[in-house]
Amino acid sequence: MKKKVAVAMSGGVDSSLVATLLKEEGYEVIGITMRLSDEGRGFCLSPEAEAAALVSVKDAQRVAEQLGIQHYVADFRDMFKTKVIDYFLDEYAQGRTPNPCVACNPQIKFGALLTKAQELGADFFATGHYARIKQDENGRYGLYTGVDKHKDQSYALYRIKQDVLKHIILPLGEFTKVKTRELAEKYGLVVAKKAESQEVCFVPDDDYKAMLKRFRPQCLKPGDIVHVDGTVLGHHEGVPLYTIGQRKGLGIAYTEPLYVVKLDTVKNQVVVGPNESVFAESLIAEKMNWLAFDELKEPIKVNARIRYGAREGMGVVAPLDNGRVKVTFDNPQRAVTPGQSVVFYNGDQVVGGGIIVE
Incomplete structure (x- = not known):
């Protein structure tokens, strides 16, 4: 009897190739696409933005049709807002710099979506991440870097628990991105030439500051930009609008380049200093x-x-x-x-x- 594997299909090249390869290997493959946000990259509730948000679902459906596999859509919009978007905004509001993928992977993709896959009868769950999973002689599962060091995504997967790793298949861990593109073209996948997205999936134009101004305006209080020696050098429009190590956009003049060293939400200060103080x-x-x-x-x-x-x-x-x-x-x-x-x-x-x- 064929083993059943559910593939998290984003509509991109990576996950589409994963579905293709696993079908070639003889698995019974189904595809699941997560619906995470109405606004998508537009985040403006316009008809155009909603249409753009559905492109990934439609592309995944096209690939599923091409492969002759069943495709499902899992609606996680409420959970994604609470667990990822709210976390993302709240962390910035408190002067910290969040990593939304690190939050999303264990709770949504390898949490709720894995559960959905198992409810659909899947024995395994596969994604297009560039990382590897191996089992040692004692039966323990380990997470390893992808062969392509430029694409390695093991960093974002470190919060996955041991009991979850045993259900996961990561076919692209042994591939380079170039190889993935070549294989996608070889199999004639309809998304073979689709461009890769680099920004955070729910942040329009990669501008988290605009999101903060819209959804967390109460956290943006004007205050002082202060040198590490205590000298007030200028003023800011809100501590969360700055990041550690930032140099440009400080709006201050000084005898040497200065960098953000600390974000003090208690004193409402952005503390800056010379390069050596950033280490x-x-x-x-x-x-x-x-x-x-x-x-x-x-x-x-x-x-x-x-x-x-x-x-x-x-x-x-x-x-x-x-x-x-x-x-x-x-x-x-x-x-x-x-x-x-x-x-x-x-x-x-x-x-x-x-x-x-x-």
Whole structure:
């Protein structure tokens, strides 16, 4: 009897190829597309924006028809607003920089959507992520980087739990993006030449500041831009409109380039300083999820990545009270940002990770 696999189909090249490859391998394949937002990238409730939001659903349906597989649409709009969009806006409002994919993956894609897939009788759940899952000799499942280091998405998947990994198939982990495009063209997929989106899926024009002004205006209070020595250099229109490490757009004049060092929501201050003050020798993280083992009991040497796309920095992660950890780097890291995730690697294996708090 054929094993049944549900593919999270976004209407893009990656997930469309996944469905194609798994069908070729002999699986019974079904496709599921998530409906996450009425506004889509327009976020303006116009007929044009709603039409644009439905393009991904229509493209996924076209691919499903081409492959001769069943296709379903899962409406997660309410959950997505609460778990991802509200979280995204609230984190910025509190002076932190969120990562919506890190929030979405365990709760929506590998949470609610996986449950939906299982309700439809699927044995496995597949996505177009560029990462790999392997099982060791003890039966434990591990998460590994994708072969294509430029496309590797393991960072955004680190919060997936051990008991979920065993249900997941990631066919593109062994591929480069170039290979994916080549195969999509070879199979004649109707979306083979579809452009790839780079911005956050629900942020129009990648402008989170406009979203804050519209949906969280109460968090934008004018205040002072202050040098690390305490000197007031200028004024801001709201702490959440700035990010750690930012240089441009500060609207201040000084004898040397200055960068955002700290966002102080208590004092309503944006603190700036010279480049060297943006580097940190250590950080504290919480809400840990460990994949290589169940619990961190003693300090270990790791490579740590402090944001998506950042280079890994060697350091030591040590357990603290209340499930927190301290990471001490061999070399200071630039723009360590509260709200972002720090993810730990041992070679190409994801050891675990957590949310940076300070």
